[in-house]
Amino acid sequence: MEVTRKNFKEVLPEVDKAIKECCFIAIDGEFSGLDAANHSHIAPFDTHEERYGKVKKSCSDFLMFQVGICTFKYNQKTERYEARPFNFYVFPRPHSRVAPDLRFLCQASSIDFLASQGFNFNKVFLEGISYLTPEQEGNLRDVLQQKHREVSLFSSPAFTTPGTDEQAGVTKGPIHIPDEQKEFIRKNCEFIQNFMDELVKDTLNLPPSNGFQRKLLYQTIRQKFTGVHLETKTGEKKERYIVVTRVKSEDELKKKEKEKQAAEIAEIDDAVGFTQVIKMISQSGKLLLGHNMLLDIIHILHQFYYPLPNGQEKWNENHTISYEDFKAMTHCAFPRIVDTKLMGSMNPFKEKIPSTGLGDLQKFLEFPPFCKPEVDLAEGFSSYNTPDQHHEAGFDAYLTGLCYISMTNYLGSLQKNASGRVSPTSSLLDPYVNKLFLMRMADAPYIDLTGPDLKLKREHVFNISFPKEWKNEDLNQLFSPFGNIQISWLNDTSAYVSLYRKEEAKNVMKTLCKDNTVYQIIRYNDHKTGNSANLRKRPMSAPDCLPPSKKQKSLNVDAAPFVSRSITPPLSDIIAPEVPSYADALKKSVKNGQSNKSKNKEVGDHGDVKMFEEPENWG
């Protein structure tokens, strides 16, 4: 169901009911961009904090302008789910001249992509639902309250008109009316005189005027007429005009003022808009699903909950605190989250699912060993029976729910006393709950929202600095005594190198860390902590030191499909990630009595477990 500011008020009770009655909720967002700078690339050897910092910095100036929310209610009678996908258009329309006037970033490629998918930008900008963070709402209410309090201190606000001290300052007389404005002022006074004489209508809209003209009008009308209340309004086309209202007494004037104040309060209520939906979801405490949902979560918190620290700042300033803040805020807002991309990338699904892109995943999960989930669209939600509406947020949220149902049904079917449905509070879900998928991080593939993150074991990773002429082959050759390597470039003259044969790690420093002037090598951990005397010493550049291989770097402009330095193959292709298998995690959580609360998550080396898929956007 499409929801815009045209039907939002009418639909809101239905949204409320849907959230209250459902078992779980899926969410998805569409954004005005993804990556604020081309060089904020995420890399496989990021730490959790680094990754969060990079993603936040990179995304938080963009706007989430479409939010899909799909509730799933289980019908005990039919033993089927009823889905209610809502597709909300949201836009931070400034509801008044004192409302926040947001600036947001757009990324040309993202806008182009959405446009090519038929995304309706006109609907966003013209009919998008307003929103305010609770803080913005509070500020606006405070300001309004104080304004109303001040007005009540003056006996007759209309006769003093707003801003009197500015306009009728002690030493400043009234403004001189320039000749060219006299006719305009005269005509308007004529309108008012007729209006006052005729006694037919209660209010009169004067013609649109500019700020200077209104200033002159306020001044003149105040001098010439009594018993009128003046107010400036903004029309549909943004034109501003004065509304003149006839008032008989001071009481009536006060009543008018009261009405005006009530309207101003109602205006703020309206402006809170979509934030109410996020509050409802948060307050429901229900299981919230998303697919690759880190970005969605960051945007939801940032736009509707509490602004995350400014994305412009360096990500590593106080990163520990703000990363932990983010985890705590997320858990506080949404106490139970499942990321279906992470779930599909973990056992027992990983081996059975070749691709976890949302569309692919949903299709694979309709065929054995999985079952097509039994879901009906509730009455009034028929639009998603047509097949292909990818990249509409409501549809993607719906698909996310379908994936979740298939996967949980499969988990249930593996149990001894298999029943049809797995409850959203079932401990079967424990290995997947409150974890956010991280792209291209093979040995640390998720953020754990409720405990310490997986400890990174990167003893087999080294930082190396070298002349800018070096390329992959030179590194491959240098490290050839230790077997295959993975390279993650940091810049033209340094990279991380990871060994496939971890047991060789101890030999690297012995063999390569000789006193040489061509390159410098230090351990990953030393590099991260800055613990090296030589850390800042720059390597010499050619021709003083020739790279081991002299073959020219080949230029790969086309970038497709497997070039580019910054996009290296994921660790998972080479090195088995050290994450717990499904069975391990489940065992652990059962043993601990509660899931994921163990202080130290360092786990054994399950070298044979390959839980995570290759990235989709590779190359």
Place this chain on the structure above:
Amino acid sequence: MEVTRKNFKEVLPEVDKAIKECCFIAIDGEFSGLDAANHSHIAPFDTHEERYGKVKKSCSDFLMFQVGICTFKYNQKTERYEARPFNFYVFPRPHSRVAPDLRFLCQASSIDFLASQGFNFNKVFLEGISYLTPEQEGNLRDVLQQKHREVSLFSSPAFTTPGTDEQAGVTKGPIHIPDEQKEFIRKNCEFIQNFMDELVKDTLNLPPSNGFQRKLLYQTIRQKFTGVHLETKTGEKKERYIVVTRVKSEDELKKKEKEKQAAEIAEIDDAVGFTQVIKMISQSGKLLLGHNMLLDIIHILHQFYYPLPNGQEKWNENHTISYEDFKAMTHCAFPRIVDTKLMGSMNPFKEKIPSTGLGDLQKFLEFPPFCKPEVDLAEGFSSYNTPDQHHEAGFDAYLTGLCYISMTNYLGSLQKNASGRVSPTSSLLDPYVNKLFLMRMADAPYIDLTGPDLKLKREHVFNISFPKEWKNEDLNQLFSPFGNIQISWLNDTSAYVSLYRKEEAKNVMKTLCKDNTVYQIIRYNDHKTGNSANLRKRPMSAPDCLPPSKKQKSLNVDAAPFVSRSITPPLSDIIAPEVPSYADALKKSVKNGQSNKSKNKEVGDHGDVKMFEEPENWG
């Protein structure tokens, strides 16, 4: 005429012809926002450099996404003008994966305003014409040329496929095909085998695939098939797929490669897009009109000509150089410019025109003493006969041209031997040429592109610092011995104060600049140059020093229509600006033999000349 990427190629020759044949060209732009931060407000006591810096910083991250260009050709036979208004939608669509992927800012209130005027954002994003700056174009061509050169060094590019050193590094073998991908690879090989066997079609599009799948496919196809050329393409919905082409010989392969290279070059030609139109205008050297065109000029230079220094930097770093650069660049790109807002604000028009907003100005200029200009829309340009299309760039450019014709006709009619038409090169225009209007700068109302700006005479302006409790009334009271003042707030504790009675200036420092601990006062010029021993000394805050007036600051939330500290009345209401009258300027330019080339523009105090209008967006 609406121009999008759908008809751009077809219309371009017509645009070229229209520019070549016309007398003058009017231009107008629509932007994604105007003001990057709420607090970058322009102020009446800015210097020229400051003002330029503020405007540039504030606008240059936004996008000009609609450009109106209207050419006016004079028909000697009919003695009427023929107008050709083109309304271009432009968007920096990344034409390929190596093209620049621009990030641009949007301002919610601007977007909301345009949406309310019926602006079609979908058309911008879906059908906007591409553009590249000459530098971007050059870089792309260089990169492409080098790529083509490199390909020619290898004998058979298809057999080595792009990115070989990355993919088939010395120590890295081929990638292992994961089980779940085997079926996908097998099917694709089957497609290719059939295609090769059947000999019916010349090319085969494989199904869409992700980057990893394409990597596996390239590797497998290369092993299994000979005589095929592979290329990755992007479909309408942004899906990526491999195109397989049958090739019989190495010669044919080379021919295919040549074709591919030609297509890549053509792609850059296309991407240059709208920049060609700006080049045509620039190369024509014809008179360029705009209405309040500083923003238009900044955006045109920044987007299509040469990026102006990063708007994020502090405006006062090297501001002298970059401001002069801007003037030189503008004059180089557009050697003859007239800003119709400035023209309408100067004599002999000022006294006869109450408002110089574009719509108002155009209407006023249809009535005596002016004449409705005789303009026809050329064939195929009928759409602007409907009345109200304000804020469509093409329409606004058209109106700008109408204003210019009315005003020049009027200038002509004032001459002794009045002929119907004033040539765009007439010296009658000299007082108005190559000057850009500056909003809310009463004593320095324009940027002079071809000479030194008007020297600012601000001996009657003072900077004062005071406790944060102070407000307008306190300043009015302090300065009351010297008559009326204008106040321009800098922040909570300082402001510029300008005297209406300039002759009192000499008394201010004597009277007020005593040794007091409550406020500090220095001359404007000293403040600008930092030439004061006490400049950095902060005044004490209350309650140590009580303000002269104790009346509470009143809170003006509604802001309408005449409140707000930052928006002070323009000098023109109080102080007659020191700018040359039309007659003076004309005399001067005639006397000098050429216009506006005098080194020092300081002019006498024409206290009775009030050339500039009140700002439109006041309050």
